[in-house]
Amino acid sequence: MLDDINKDKKHSSPRTKSSSISGGERDVDYVRPADIPDQELYHGHSFLTKWIFCQDAKVIGVQYTLTAVFTGVVGLILSWMMRMQLGFPELFPFLTAESYYQMVTMHGMIMVVYLLTALFLGGFGNYLIPLMVGARDMVFPYVNMVSFWMFFVAVVVLMASFFVPGGPTGAGWTLYPPQAIIEGTPGSGAGILLMLVSLSLFVIGFTMGGLNYVITILQARTRGMTLMRMPLTIWGIFTATVLALLAFPALFVSAIMMTLDKVLGTSFFMPVMMKAGELLAYDGGSPILFQHLFWFFGHPEVYIVALPAFGIVSDLISVHSRKNIFGYRMMVWAIVGIGALSFFVWAHHMYVSGMSPWFGFFFATTTLIIAVPTALKVYNWILTLWRGNIRINVVMLFCLGFIVTFVNGGITGIFLGNVIVDVPLSDTYFVIAHFHMVMGIAPLMVIFGAIYHWFPLITGRFLDEKLGKLHFWITFLGAYSIYFPMHYLGFIGVPRRYFEMYNSPYMPSTIGMNEFISIAVFVVGAAQFIFFFNVVKSIRLGKPSGKNPWKANSLEWLTPDVPPAHGNWGEKLPVVHRWAYDFSVPGAKEDYIPQTTPPSEVIEAEVEKT
Amino acid sequence: MTDPNLNKLPGGFKGMSTDIGSDQTAFKGVNWGKAMMWIFLLSDTFVFSCFLIAYMKVRASVVDDWPYPSEVFGLEVAGVPVPLLLIAIMTFVLITSSGTMALAVKYGYEKNRKLCGLFVLLTAIGGLTFVGMQAFEWSKLIFHDGVRPWGNPFGAPQFGAFFFMITGFHGTHVSIGVIFLFIFARKVYRGDFDTGRRGFFTTMKSDYVAIEILGLYWHFVDLVWVFIFAFFYLW
Amino acid sequence: MWTGIVFLAVIVGSIAFHVFTPWWWTDIASNWGAMDDTIILTFWIGGGVFILVCLFMVYCIFKFSYKENRKAEYKPEDKKLETRLTWITALGVAALLAPGLLVWNEYIRVPPNAINIEVMAWQWGWKYRLPGEDNKLGTSSVKNISDDNPFGINNDDPHGKDDILIESSELHLEKNRPVKILLRSIDVLHNFYVPQFRAKMDAVPGVITYYWFEPNKNGEYEVLCAEYCGVGHYAMRASVVVQDKKDYKKWLAQHKTFSNYLAEKFEQNSLKKAKIVKFNNLLSNEKSILKESN
């Protein structure tokens, strides 16, 4: 097997001068021989094994995406109802405080975990990793398939909680005990249990997928694909997956412990408590312990959804401004550095939680240090635009929207990270505005950009540009005008998770703003259906794109078939000779040089060593 | 960074990063399954660390007295209370099974089907014994001493809670390991790793590396036990 | 072209919104003006960075939009530029962090002359306890809470006897006198937050947390619970009245101490008991036996 590949290598580069390893002149096209055998794949035969229990990472990716988007639509509808209450209270009598809190909780959890995490890692990860690193598939296709179905069951369990007596949990997505599991919180019976079970299933399922992503990237790249030649998308997804593998355990453990507190009456997180004049049976547990566990998961989690977005947006910006990404090495180290640092900042969510105030010094410092690598990424994005040749198409628009919203949200993060500034702002709408800007809008911009970008690869057709522009402008301008003013509610002091507060002496001034925000939300939400329409229409009727329509360099565009077939590469695996960003190289005829082009074919190009 | 020639690596950190960063594999010559098991174990380490850190935090902060392990976990042999007897035997059995596992891996690499299978089987039996003894210990604590997850006669209620949760979680790991050991013992005896017979679920061939991967898991479970042992019985 | 203009409008609009906004924080009524100052400082630095980054981006859109015959620059790296940017950012971050930490250091050090006030939170309301003449609060535990002892004060603790109990949700504070708020909760997490004072902290069942401030403006302020605590969270309000020393003393005098309270309850109870004895002699006998055996 190995020998075959080696022979094959000589064959594919006829211009070999000398296959020297020991001195002499080096063959410019030389790529090390393969050190892993070609992967054997299971090909499905029936409908069931081809489309349902399919082991092809591309199909699994699409399955993940569809399921995640479904949950996202549920989350979107929940946010409509929440805004209905906040903007126009008493219009709908069925919106009680109980149901409001249930909606907030499910909205938060669905959006963060079941939409973004699943979509970036499960969806984009599965689709892009094997293609971009030049593998035939994930290394363990079977486990990968099980991973999706675990996720699917987790979603089913989550959705089931809408229908159990008492309804879904209304504990807030942070699920803080003791409140989460005792009466007085909506859904403190079956609802919270199903939530905990669903999260545990999600973690187990994700671990299966995550191991696949990590090993595929580490051990199954194609020849010539060194780590420092991988597209940043892969770096982002890789680092995020590693974060997830190390952060989800804390969620898993806290879910188990809380389940036991609920079901068996243990007191891990439950102190002595008095409910309605009665002492409860709990004694001696520590609620703050839960918060530490939760945020040890929760903070890396927010970067789990941010890092893939960082990676993807770097690639999109580079391709569409026809320019190499500026400071690639710095970008890689920034991603890795942000990932590592994110394990040391969790308690910035707990500045006013009653933990020892001395932690404030440490965590404020680490939190603000994270701003430095993040800032470098931002600089490098805009420096990539500088002297580029920018195609202002829908993909680029979403990237630009991402930069604006991310910088805005990142800087409000700096407000919150500085411990003393967090004191007045914590638990107000300022926090809500911060994380919607940086997590609700910015990564969604990237997702949309990425879908417009890779749709031609998946379906062989373009999405409609006109509809796309309409979709972009409504979403971007609308969402910005939702969340930018919302910060100022936080300055006034409006607390988050308030069902209503109009009898408050300083609230009248907020009524108008809340109404405005709500109307904007209905418009923005509705605009998403333009996008869904665009997708449905373009699958059938879109303009055929042909191969590599964006003139990109990375491997996923270089498959023999479009859309790529099972096994991705046909007979022979690609051989990589350069990084993914050789755009507009001086001396080259075209303004792009695909990763598989050997140096000898573009002798004139003055490529920098990468 | 790009120099594909790994025969002449520069020394030190630079050489290491060139090696790891070079094409195809970050860990040269490491089988996919083995790499996966390592990463999984890293993740699992975090699970157990979270459990144990939570345990330490709560134990340090509860107001009620923490029960004395040597009394709670003692056994009476011929009327004489011997502290930690059962635990000592359990630990011994588990550590021994790590030894037999190591032998199984060795014979696996020698493609010695018979001996490899035998040692996998012995390991499985060791694990099973461990689980059995743990079941005995649990039932003693529950039925004889009246320890419950939500309370116990000796002191802080979290004692039972953490004990059952953490040893239970570890016991689950051991049990899963035992199941796989039995399955793999059968596979080895049947010669699946010699003939390249395909797995039932995965439809993929595998070879004796599978034994080593299972061994990694098994040693890890043993190692975790050492920590649990130290934290619960010796602290 | 249009794209650049719209993005420019977004930036200009953001600045305009910030400058002309009618929504702004409430007038401060405590000593924590330094918090407002750090926020303003962050606005200047952060806002400046936001504007610069976005303007740069808009400039690129105008200047480098796609032209068929233009070729983009090829420049993978610029070590010098990157290092310079790193240092500038690090400086900016340090400029924000240093003053922030200084103020935080003040926030966690309670001045010695602060009066201790216990805020007891429950689902969904507030009660307060003030120290009596000895200036000390008696120790307490949720387990002691009963009809006769709503705060769960330890009966054996002499400091507790003269504590002043305030069972209404209205708290009065003396102007210009630092207070240390000691937070207790008997059930779930809560957070005692008065926007005008800026400060806040969670009340955590099982432990006592604290923060301090010095009210410096007379008036009545609304207390908001700022940590989610179940369905009644949004309704868990109360009020704080800041007043001059004279009025404050008057208000204080209206409230009972713990021993007063106990005495009163004792009377009520014995009255009740007398009735019950009349009513059902046997039952009450049994009850008192039970009580004693407890």
Ligand code: HEA
């Ligand atoms: C994608 C998700 C995401 C991302 C990337 C971030 C990024 C950051 N977040 Fe945010 N955050 C959340 C999601 C996210 N956050 C969520 C979901 C919550 C609330 C959870 C809940 O309670 O429900 C939250 C809450 C939250 C809090 C707790 C608030 C509270 O509850 O009281 C804090 C406090 O420190 C914080 C800080 C930060 C910081 C410092 C960053 C930094 O990483 C930002 C760094 C980026 C920049 C700074 C911008 C670019 C930089 C420049 C252009 C350079 C120059 C800048 C300067 C010199 C200032 N976040």
Ligand code: HEA
């Ligand atoms: C990624 C995360 C995410 C996203 C996208 C959103 C989107 C939205 N969120 Fe929120 N939200 C959270 C995460 C998110 N949210 C979290 C974690 C909380 C805290 C919960 C808690 O306190 O416990 C919260 C809380 C929260 C509150 C505070 C409630 C309270 O404290 O009382 C409000 C109030 O207005 C709100 C509103 C909205 C609105 C109007 C939208 C949107 O409708 C904005 C406009 C819509 C879009 C920009 C498009 C979205 C499109 C899709 C979802 C479809 C997906 C399809 C594809 C990607 C193809 N959200």
Ligand code: CUA
């Ligand atoms: Cu009390 Cu919220």
Ligand SMILES: [Cu+2]
């Ligand atoms: Cu965070």
